[in-house]
Amino acid sequence: MSTRQAFTPEQLHYLRLLSKQYPTVQAAGSEIIKLRTVLNLPKGTEHFMSDIHGEYEAFLHILNSGSGEIREKLGELYSGIMTQQEISELATLIYYPEAKMALVADNREDMDEWYYIHLQRLVHICRFVSTKHTRSKVRSYIPKGYEAVIDELLHLRDEEGSRRTQFHSILNTIVEIGLAPDVIHALCTVIKSLVVDKLHIVGDIFDRGPRADIVMDSLMSGDSADIQWGNHDVLWMGAASGSRTLVATVLSNSIRYNNLDVIETGYGISLRPLSIFANEVYKHHDVSRFQVKLTGDDADQYTEKDKLLSARMYKAITMILFKLEGQKLKRRPEFGMEDRLLLEKIDYEAGTINIGGTVYPMLDCDFPTVDPADPYKLTEEELHVITQLTESFRHSEKLQKHIRFLYAKGGLYKVTNGNLLFHGCIPMNVDGSLMEFTIGGRSRKGREFLDYAEMTARKAYYDKRGTPERQFGLDFLWWLWAGRNSPIFGRDRMTTLERRFIADESTWTEPKNPYYTYYQDPVVCDMLLKEFGLEGPHCHIINGHVPVKVRKGESPIKGGGKLLVIDGGFSRAYQPTSGIAGYTLIYNSRHFRMVSHQPFAGKQKALKENDDIANDSVVFETLETRMRVADTDEGKALQTRVDDLLLLLDAYRSGAVREDHT
Numbered sequence: 001m002s003t004r005q006a007f008t009p010e011q012l013h014y015l016r017l018l019s020k021q022y023p024t025v026q027a028a029g030s031e032i033i034k035l036r037t038v039l040n041l042p043k044g045t046e047h048f049m050s051d052i053h054g055e056y057e058a059f060l061h062i063l064n065s066g067s068g069e070i071r072e073k074l075g076e077l078y079s080g081i082m083t084q085q086e087i088s089e090l091a092t093l094i095y096y097p098e099a100k101m102a103l104v105a106d107n108r109e110d111m112d113e114w115y116y117i118h119l120q121r122l123v124h125i126c127r128f129v130s131t132k133h134t135r136s137k138v139r140s141y142i143p144k145g146y147e148a149v150i151d152e153l154l155h156l157r158d159e160e161g162s163r164r165t166q167f168h169s170i171l172n173t174i175v176e177i178g179l180a181p182d183v184i185h186a187l188c189t190v191i192k193s194l195v196v197d198k199l200h201i202v203g204d205i206f207d208r209g210p211r212a213d214i215v216m217d218s219l220m221s222g223d224s225a226d227i228q229w230g231n232h233d234v235l236w237m238g239a240a241s242g243s244r245t246l247v248a249t250v251l252s253n254s255i256r257y258n259n260l261d262v263i264e265t266g267y268g269i270s271l272r273p274l275s276i277f278a279n280e281v282y283k284h285h286d287v288s289r290f291q292v293k294l295t296g297d298d299a300d301q302y303t304e305k306d307k308l309l310s311a312r313m314y315k316a317i318t319m320i321l322f323k324l325e326g327q328k329l330k331r332r333p334e335f336g337m338e339d340r341l342l343l344e345k346i347d348y349e350a351g352t353i354n355i356g357g358t359v360y361p362m363l364d365c366d367f368p369t370v371d372p373a374d375p376y377k378l379t380e381e382e383l384h385v386i387t388q389l390t391e392s393f394r395h396s397e398k399l400q401k402h403i404r405f406l407y408a409k410g411g412l413y414k415v416t417n418g419n420l421l422f423h424g425c426i427p428m429n430v431d432g433s434l435m436e437f438t439i440g441g442r443s444r445k446g447r448e449f450l451d452y453a454e455m456t457a458r459k460a461y462y463d464k465r466g467t468p469e470r471q472f473g474l475d476f477l478w479w480l481w482a483g484r485n486s487p488i489f490g491r492d493r494m495t496t497l498e499r500r501f502i503a504d505e506s507t508w509t510e511p512k513n514p515y516y517t518y519y520q521d522p523v524v525c526d527m528l529l530k531e532f533g534l535e536g537p538h539c540h541i542i543n544g545h546v547p548v549k550v551r552k553g554e555s556p557i558k559g560g561g562k563l564l565v566i567d568g569g570f571s572r573a574y575q576p577t578s579g580i581a582g583y584t585l586i587y588n589s590r591h592f593r594m595v596s597h598q599p600f601a602g603k604q605k606a607l608k609e610n611d612d613i614a615n616d617s618v619v620f621e622t623l624e625t626r627m628r629v630a631d632t633d634e635g636k637a638l639q640t641r642v643d644d645l646l647l648l649l650d651a652y653r654s655g656a657v658r659e660d661h662t
Helices: 009-021 025-039 056-065 069-078 084-095 097-106 112-129 135-141 147-155 161-176 180-195 212-221 231-241 244-256 261-266 272-281 304-331 380-394 397-409 446-462 468-482 496-501 522-531 603-609 633-654
Strands: 046-049 198-201 225-228 352-355 358-361 413-416 419-422 540-543 563-565 583-587 591-597 615-622
Touching: 009 633, 025 633, 046 056, 056 069, 056 084, 056 212, 056 603, 069 084, 069 112, 069 180, 084 097, 084 112, 084 180, 084 603, 097 180, 097 603, 112 147, 112 161, 112 180, 135 147, 135 180, 147 161, 147 180, 161 180, 212 261, 212 397, 225 397, 225 413, 231 244, 231 380, 231 397, 231 446, 231 468, 244 261, 244 304, 244 380, 244 468, 272 304, 272 380, 304 380, 304 468, 304 496, 397 446, 446 468, 522 540
Parallel strands: 046 198, 198 225, 419 540, 540 563
Antiparallel strands: 046 583, 352 358, 413 419, 583 591, 591 615
16 A cells, blocks of 8 residues: 655645546546546547648548548448448438438438438447447537437447337437437438547648638538648748738739639638739730639630739739749848849840849740839839738638637647658758758757747747747748748749749759658658657658659559658649549558549539549558557557556545545
């Protein structure tokens, strides 16, 4: 038996604080039993997605389906009992309960029988997927107001006797009093929550696709997601934080890809100041190099006048962007990018530009707002426009809510359950060593530099406005977006100006950091994992950012299975290059499974035809024994809690800490 003297003063102080939460032997003992029960359960399923790029319909479908996990569970439970058509219909109901029920109701006069059958099926699948969760955890996922009835249904066995009668009586009552749609929706919510325990977004929620704001709303509606910032996320974080340069970049990208819905409809930001300015200043100037990309049905929706306005807006904001980038590079010599001060390398009379000692003819040298003697100076009109637009980004309530979520749930990397997650790269030199950066006053590399970079990125949003620290944070966010060998950009340069104004495509190249060569080597992958404190046979780097070119035979599994590239390929703009709609990753208690997806035909087709995203699933690594919660990072924290509670029990029984039965 422990004695009072067995505890240090620090331990006693902590245990007395802990006793406030567990004031009796019974309370502490009950919590130990509960935690040990959790520790012995199988590890929950982790779902990894990346590079969503605003393609909300495909994202929501893959999220709802758990990258095929729900369909797999339905097959396990109902194969040979239900037809494939019935299984497909049930899967679609789980993915989209409200929309699917509305569609079925449009085609049936009497829904009661349909409700009854599907309530019974959903209870069975919910019971099936809840087996590796505690009863309290299952209850935590049940929507408010339905906890008691769903808990009762899940724990009533309907095979025989009075309990069977009770089970069916509850179902009949639910249908009779008109609550079937609500209970079905609640059951579908619980099923999806139980099938995937943790969601990891490995960067790039924003840009390219139509509605990143809908993706963000979905992520915020749950509580299981973490985010590793991608370069396109950092871009929007900087714009929302008040960086004029990154506001100009967001607008330039969005106009180029004809993707203004997210700005105007999603975030309520008016582009009227830019359209008026562009129409006035660029009315009689060449904008042929700034034609907006229109694809599919888009091309037929716009008149020539619309297209001309878009081109003027695109050129106007891009020239503002080039000027602001130049100002930033002059202000921050530590970025080491003086060679990217390109406006001063143009011979405006000759219509040429000197890059790296080679003179190239310009395809367009019609710049009405550029003063050759001071090319980076904004005109008064440009300054007024970009100031108005920046304030609009700063005052968009919905955008600010989303960016706060990105900061709260995100970071540049995450180490979890033996895996290292990051979007771009760990910058390396050509000799395979870690690249050092002297930004911020001293030299840093590897994990130390990423920690510094994340801290500095937070200053852009959280430090007081007008302070040097916040201004440096804003400039640093731009460097993360487009800076030489930035860990989330991973290239030597961004050649936007060359692509707009120079015909010679050799100037367009954006050389990748050597990391993208070395990550094929298992020894290098082990070195990088060790840099972040990871060693062992089932440790991996999980990477996004660069689409896997399946069409050319490229594999997403690299470094002898140590590194996994899961660029989602959601963006339709990238699919012709990749050949598929990218990859997602499933890590459950038994194995790692890579899932490749074909392009999504759309929600309406899925609803009407019960059409799922075609995918191929490959188990590429199987665990020797089934992984328990005790083997996870969460489990280690829970075990520490158990140890503390055991110590509290000892303190109660020895009299070192008194119970409180009041």
